[in-house]
Amino acid sequence: MDLPSLQTDHYTILGLPSGEEGSKLTIQEINKAYKQKALILHPDKNPNDPNSHEKFTQLKSSYEILKHESSRKLFDDLLKIRREKVVRDRQLDAKRRRMVSDLEQRERASFSAVDPERETKAKEEKILRKLDEEVKKIREMLAKKNKGGEDNDLKRDNNGGSFGPKVELDKSRVLKVSWEKGVGGDYTAVRLRELFREFGEVEDVVIRKKRSALIVMDSKEGVAAATGVLIGDLSNPLLVLPLQPASTIPGVRAQEPVANNDGQPVGSVVGAGYQAFENSVLEKLKKAAQKQK
Numbered sequence: 001m002d003l004p005s006l007q008t009d010h011y012t013i014l015g016l017p018s019g020e021e022g023s024k025l026t027i028q029e030i031n032k033a034y035k036q037k038a039l040i041l042h043p044d045k046n047p048n049d050p051n052s053h054e055k056f057t058q059l060k061s062s063y064e065i066l067k068h069e070s071s072r073k074l075f076d077d078l079l080k081i082r083r084e085k086v087v088r089d090r091q092l093d094a095k096r097r098r099m100v101s102d103l104e105q106r107e108r109a110s111f112s113a114v115d116p117e118r119e120t121k122a123k124e125e126k127i128l129r130k131l132d133e134e135v136k137k138i139r140e141m142l143a144k145k146n147k148g149g150e151d152n153d154l155k156r157d158n159n160g161g162s163f164g165p166k167v168e169l170d171k172s173r174v175l176k177v178s179w180e181k182g183v184g185g186d187y188t189a190v191r192l193r194e195l196f197r198e199f200g201e202v203e204d205v206v207i208r209k210k211r212s213a214l215i216v217m218d219s220k221e222g223v224a225a226a227t228g229v230l231i232g233d234l235s236n237p238l239l240v241l242p243l244q245p246a247s248t249i250p251g252v253r254a255q256e257p258v259a260n261n262d263g264q265p266v267g268s269v270v271g272a273g274y275q276a277f278e279n280s281v282l283e284k285l286k287k288a289a290q291k292q293k
Contacts, residue, residue, distance in 0.1 A: 010062035010075060013037075019083060023076045027067060034063040171244035173203075175215040175223055178239040179232070186211060187232070195238075199226040214243065 011022040014033040039045070041059050046052035065071045175196070179187060189205040196202050196215050200222025206214045217223050223242050232238035 008058075008062070009079070010065050013059055013062040014066065019079060022079075030063070030066050034059070034067075172220050172242070173217050173223055174243035175217065175226060176212065176241050176243045177215055178212045179236055181211055187213065187236075187238070189213070195230060195232055196222075196226055199230070 009018050011018040011025075014030065015037055016022055016025060016030070016033050037059055038056070041052065041056045043049075043052040043056055049055075065075055177187075177192065187207075189207055192205050192213055192215060193202050196205075196217070199217070201218035202215060203218050204214075204216040206216075208214060215226075217226070226240055227242055228240065230238060230240045
């Protein structure tokens with residue numbers, strides 16, 4: 001006899017109830033069920049069914065197992081194990097479903113709950129954005145405030161300094177220096193500092209636009225000493241004048257004016273003719289330098 005399939009229910013093959021109810025059936029009930037089923041499944045009764053022989057063989061195999069007490073008991077034990085497994089699987093499935101449901105609920109709760117770390121980061125980013133906006137506003141305000149004005153139009157040389165906006169400056173200690181374009185090259189802050197150091201300590205040198213500079217001396221005496229005296233390089237002479245002539249400074253006695261080549265007083269040049277005087281002196285300095293070549 002072939003070994004029966006583990007999944008075959010022999011009670012069902014004979015048309016009998018299975019499980020606990022089948023285990024209570026008597027041998028007479030099993031014999032009767034087999035005879036009834038054999039009459040139905042016999043190959044002679046089913047000539048058109050190609051599987052009739054297989055079905056009848058399975059019927060006899062199931063009957064052989066159930067009609068013997070030892071094999072029937074083993075089969076009943078197998079069915080019991082199967083039933084217990086079904087119950088366990090159902091319970092496990094229910095438990096798994098509960099666990100999955102609980103896990104999903106916790107995940108949803110964790111997503112909906114406030115994450116302290118994420119909240120802190122969001123607050124920091126918000127403050128940083130506001131701070132950046134505030135800095136931009138301050139810079140724009142300062143830019144508008146400092147727009148225009150002679151002192152704010154200063155250009156800083158790579159080696160020089162700058163007064164910057166809103167710096168209180170003693171103009172009586174400042175010299176205004178000019179030179180001609182393209183004659184002997186431009187002056188740098190370092191070169192101007194070296195030239196004016198002969199007349200006192202130089203606090204700052206600011207290169208301006210249009211080939212000019214402001215020289216901040218440490219004293220008014222240094223301004224007076226350098227005015228009209230310092231020429232610089234003969235190939236590109238300097239015009240040196242005080243930013244604020246001594247005669248315009250309250251409480252300060254004007255020094256004796258220093259005369260230029262035409263006998264005109266340098267220290268007393270003020271008013272609308274100041275620029276014209278600068279141009280005149282530069283032109284004469286150029287001519288003097290060309291004659292010496």
